[in-house]
Amino acid sequence: MRGRGLHFHFHLWLALLFALITASFGISVKNQSVRCIAAERRALLDFKKGLIGYDNSLNLLVSWTSKEEECCKWKGVGCDNTTGHVVMLDLRPRITYGIFGGSWTAISGVIGTSLLELKHLSHLDLSLNCFYQIPDFIGSLSDLTYLNLSSNPLTGFIPLQLGNLSRLVYLDLSTDDINQSLISDNLEWLSHLSSLQLLKISCTNFTKATNWLQVIQSHPSLSVIHFGYCDFAEVDPSSLVHFNSSNSLSVLHLIWSSSLHPSTFPLLLNISRNLVELDLHHNQLSSLIPDSFDNMPALERINFELNSLEGGIPKSLGNLCHLKELNLRDNKLSGPLTFAVKNLSGCANDSLEVLKLDFNHFNGSLPSFVPFSSLRELDVGSNQLSGHFEDNFGDFSKLNVLNLDENGFTGPLPDLLRLSSLRELYLRGNRFEGLLPVNIGKLSQLVLLDVSDNSLHDVISEAHLFNLTKLRYLSISFNALSFNLSSNWTPPFQLDFIEMSSCKLGPQFPSWLRNQTNFYHLDISHSNISDNIPYWFWNLPSRLMFLDLSFNQISGRVPNLPLKFDRISLIDLSSNLFHGPIPQFLSKSTTLDLSNNMFNGSLSFLCTNKDSGLSYLDLSNNLLSGGIPDCWIKSRRLTIINLENNNLSGVIPTSLGSVETLQSLRLRNTSLHGEIPQSLKSCTKLKLLDLGENKLTGIIPPWIGERLENLIVLRLRSNKFHGDIPSSLCHQQFLQVLDLSLNNISGTIPSCLNNLTTMAHLGSSAATIEFSYYYNDVYDIEDSTTAFFARTLNGHLLVIWKGVEQEYGKTLGLLRAIDLSCNKLSGEIPREIASLHGLITLNLSRNMLKGSIIKEIGQLKALESLDLSTNNLSGVIPESMSDISFLSVLDLSNNNLSGKIPLSTQLQSFNATCFAGNSRLCGDPLNKCLGDESPKLPNNGGTEIIAESDEELFEPLWFVTGTIAGFLVGFWGVFGSLLISRSWRHKYFQLVNKLGDWIRLTMALETVKLQRRLRLKD
Missing domain, CATH: 1.10.287 (Helix Hairpins)
Structure with a gap:
């Protein structure tokens, strides 16, 4: 979205090199004037016999038959125009692109030795297939100039015989599968490839190749090197003393290495005086940036992104007179940004075009960038900058991208009219206030505008938008902005991305959206719309991926649209007034939230897809009826299911157990009956299970404690469960909320509750209980690239707290609660409960417990609510109870307690009803005990x-x-x-x-x- 970066230049270089190599050998794939050499034809057919898994629908090898004698016409085969010899073999699969990316059917099997018969083979491309070994004999194909085995799951040793390919110009052994690994104990073979100009290797272990940097630095022809996900040995600096820097190397990419030794970093800055491009991103480098860039005066592009580099920017970077791109984003650089920019103000200020310093710790105000006359892109987002955003750029006619996101800038927005070439403006997450400048509508080149999450307050008129003809991305959410547009206004733009959450668009539904026919992302949640949704709105673009209309008062029905959508990432219509049945097309979404509406009818729409892509489903608080369908085997990606507060009936379907990714299952208050199906024991990732307020029967299954080891919340409240509390629940080391109240459970309270590890510790978890799932969305407006994004939601739960039913959300993770009230439990309160030091609420009321209140109860110092009422408890109230200083709810009524209420500020603050029904109990706040007043x-x-x-x-x-x-x-x-x-x-x-x-x-x-x-x- 902010430019294609350094990789664009690298891939452009590869394309040009490939074109030159192909042209230089005069390759012809379908030349009618040449005839295939019979021996080479047989060799190709023998080679095909060793291949498996190819798909004829790709038409790749379907032409390779004994009936077709002219092998030069076969797909993937190229012959020399003059001699007819096979000089090229390209079996790279043809990729079919869809909405979720590319797909292909790879070839696997054995790379057969029959290729040795192709003695004139100069170009071999087997990339994007499923070969596992690099055969040694490839080193005997002496005419090879181009060898591409990339994107194969290659393992084992790189054969030393590759060193025999003295004519090789291009070698690509890279892969995208970081779980695979090649090994090279010695890079001596590379030094023999005297013609090699481009080398790409990834996922390779070089930890025993101590000479790797020597070989690279002394190679006579290497011009482009790309190492990715490789492990390297530490380099002895003295071993490089006798080697001059390379004269040929111009591009070095050494990325995503977890073992690059810090001492190697400065050595790489002396590798070649002709180096033009240096990319060391994501290498866990944690030192200062060496001040030795004078050794590489030709540098144009530097990328040190995603490391842990500290300190500031060295002055020698400012002396690079050809420097065009400097990417230092996502490090730990610090200090005033003014000083950092000053160090770049050598001759680099005339050449620098792209400067990325975002996601660091720079502070202070925004310095002047007026001396940087060639600057096209400036990114200083996500730092600690503050102050006003003033005239820091002067008359910058070249600036295309300006990113000041996520800082602490204050004050009004300046007039940006002089930035006439601005295409992307990011101001999200600051404290800008005042009006949105009307002149922003005159930035005719603007493609992206993001001023969300500020304190702007203004009425948006047509003047703000009238000349933004190229605008495609608009985000103004979380400001006090409202719209005053005429009902017949036609926007001058076609937006791809619309985000206006928490702006005032209503009360009428915004009619100008009718003219937006190409968006993939629309968020107009919390926008004060209280209108019937117009039917024209449902003519949604087929590329739609994100739709959020939540928290309005939009009414009407959702029509059953044609199934023109392959997949919609997110649909959120929650907290509105929609009614009617749920249409089938909504099941095409990955995230579906229809909660807090008036939808009715059945859940049958969930069964319409053969393979559902749902990962999040919330239909709670509607008027849905009928049973829960038994088709969840189609929804194997689901993470969250919430169907609570509907008019459902029937049993919990067995197929829910097939959703092994499930983290949260909420079926509260849905009139379900029957037993908990045993199949749910397969849902081992469950964190929250709420089946409360139903009519479920049977015993509490012991496998809940044995198999659901990740449970944080277990709520089975208000059902018809009977039998004992299974001791296996004590295995739940993460359990924070246990609510089994209002059932028919009997037996004793398990004495092993002290094994509930999380409840035994104070402050042992985060404030929230989070559930994560993935959805895909477009992240690059330049090429509409799709990617998967993680979305994290806070769990929420209804809890009886201080006698009132309350919903916990963002603070649910802080709650530690046990509620076993309103059952038929007998026996004594186990002393082990005193070990649960983090417990905040304990409710054992309305049971048949006997014995005394455990004297160690004062150890529960975090306790805020304690209810032991309506039992058969006897004896005195322990003195230790006066140590519970946070207690705000207490009920010990209707027991057989006796003696004097211990003296403490806390206990005497409760009224008498908290102790009523204990005839032999005395002391404040009840009647005074006998003997309290001594005679005179x-x-x-x-x-x-x-x-x-x-x-x-x-x-x-x-x-x-x-x-x-x-x-x-x-x-x-x-x-x-x-x-x-x-x-x-x-x-x-x-x-x-x-x-x-x-x-x-x-x-x-x-x-x-x-x-x-x-x-x-x-």
Whole structure:
């Protein structure tokens, strides 16, 4: 989207080289004037016998038959115009392109030795196939100038015999499969390829080839080298002393290497004085950028993207007078951006065209780029820049791309009219405020405009948009922008990407969208539309991939459109007023969210596709009826299913167990009956399982604890389950919410609950419970490239919290809850529960529990809600309960508790109903206990003396009084001595400081005790 980058130049170079090689040998694929050599024809047929897996529908080898004698006419075969010898063999599959990319049927089998009969073969292309070995005999094809085995799953050693191909100009052994690996223990074979100009190798282990850099640097003809995903040995710098830098190397790509030693980095900056292009992206380099670019004065393009480079930009980079592209994005470079740009202000400021510094840690204000007169693309997004965006560019007629995304820029947007060539403007995620300049509508070359997620407030009129005839990408979401466009306004552009979430487009549905007939992405969610959706809107473009109309008040029916869509990535119509049945075409989406509407009818539309691509399905809070269809075997990619709060019925279908990718299953409040199907034990990735508020029966299956090892939330509330709580649930080390309330469960509470590891730790997980799934979307407006994007959603759950049903979303991950209330549990509360230190809510009410409240309950210091009411608990309330300082909900009512309620600020703050129904319980806030008030006894003189408890009350007063008196006497005694001796003064003042600190602490503690006793006395 922001330019094709360095790879464009590299692939252009490859295309030109291939064209020159092909032309130089006068290859003819279908030349009527030459006849095939019989021996070579037989060799080709023998070669074909060793191949398997080819598809005749591709018409690649279908012409290779014994009936067709002219092998020069066979597909993939090229002969010399004069001699008729086979000089070219190109079996690269022909790729068929579709909406999700290319597809082909590869050839596999054995590369047979019959190729040795093709003695004049100069061009061999077996790329994009399924060959696993590089045969040694290829080194005997001495006329080869072009060898391409790329994109094969090659393994094993690179044969040393390749070194015999002295005429080879082009060698490509690269692959896209990083799970495959070639090995080369020595690169000596490469030094013998004296004619080689281009080398591409990937996924190769060179860790034993200590001479790899020597061979490259001393090679006489290598001009282009591309290493990808390779592992290299550390280079001894002294081994390069006797080697001059290369005179031929002009392009070096060494990318995606996890083992490139930091000491090798500066050595690569001395590899060739003629180097034009240096690409070291994604190599885990973590040092400073060496200040030694003076050794490569011819450099035009540098790419150090996706490393961990630190520090700033060295001055020698600014001395590269031919430098056109500098890509340092996604590193850890830091410091004021002003200093970094100043270091580039040598002769490079006249040549530099592309500067990418985004995703670093540069700070400060935006410097002036006026000296960089050739700059076409500037990317400083995702840094820590701040201040105003002012006139930093002057009269920049060449600037095409400007990216200031995700910084801290403030203030109004400047007039950008002088940037007359601007094609892409990225200002997302700053704090720009004020109006959107009307002159932005005069940037006639603008293709992309993104000002989303700022604080702009304005009314968008036709003047803002009138001259944007080339605009294809418009994102203005999350601003206080509204639209004032006439109902008959016709936009001057055709947009591909429309994103206007949280802008005010309504109340009427925006009529100007009728003229947009080519978009693939439309987001007008949260846009204050309260209108019936017009029928013309459903004439959606066939290339549609993303549609979000959520959180409006749009009403009407969704028509059953023709199935013209191959696949739609996302359809979100949630939180509107849509009604009627769900049409079949919506099942074509990858992400489908129709929640919080009034859709009715059945779920049969889910069964219409032979192979569903759904990964996210949310139909909750509608009026859907009937059973859940048993066709989930077609939906093997589903990650999230939410059907809760509908009028469904029937049983949980067995085929749901075939969705092994499932992470969240929510079927709450859907009137389901029957047992939990055993097939669900195959859904081992489940994190959230909510089957609450149904009519499910049977026992709680033990396999939930044995097989569903990733469960974070298990909610089976309000069903008809019976039997014991299976002890296997204790195996759930990630479980944070366990709700089995309102069932008929009996037996005892398992004593192994202390094995619930996550509940045993404070703050052991993130604030949210996240579920990730993938959808594809177009990410490059220049060539409409599609890619898969990960989307992360927060889980949400209804929880009875503080006696009220509340929905947890972004903070669900912080909740630790056990609710076993309203069952028939018996026995005692297991002491092991006290080990669950992270527990926030515990509800064991309305059971038949007996025994005492565990005395260790005070260890649950994070507890905020505790309900043990309506059981048969007896004994006293443990003193340790006063240590639970965050307790805000407590109910111990309707038990057989006795004794005095422990004294604490927390417990006495609850009203009496929290302790009611315990006839032998006393103390604040209930009635006072007997003996709380001691009688007053007469003395011999008829006067009253204070009881022992009152004497204890005044005990601290004497202590405080004595302490003060002692302090005063001691102080003045010492003070007199201090007047006499200067050295004593220093020592005594140190002692007095320490003594004073001790006294203040003691007085504070005794004062607190005194206040507490006075309060109890009253």
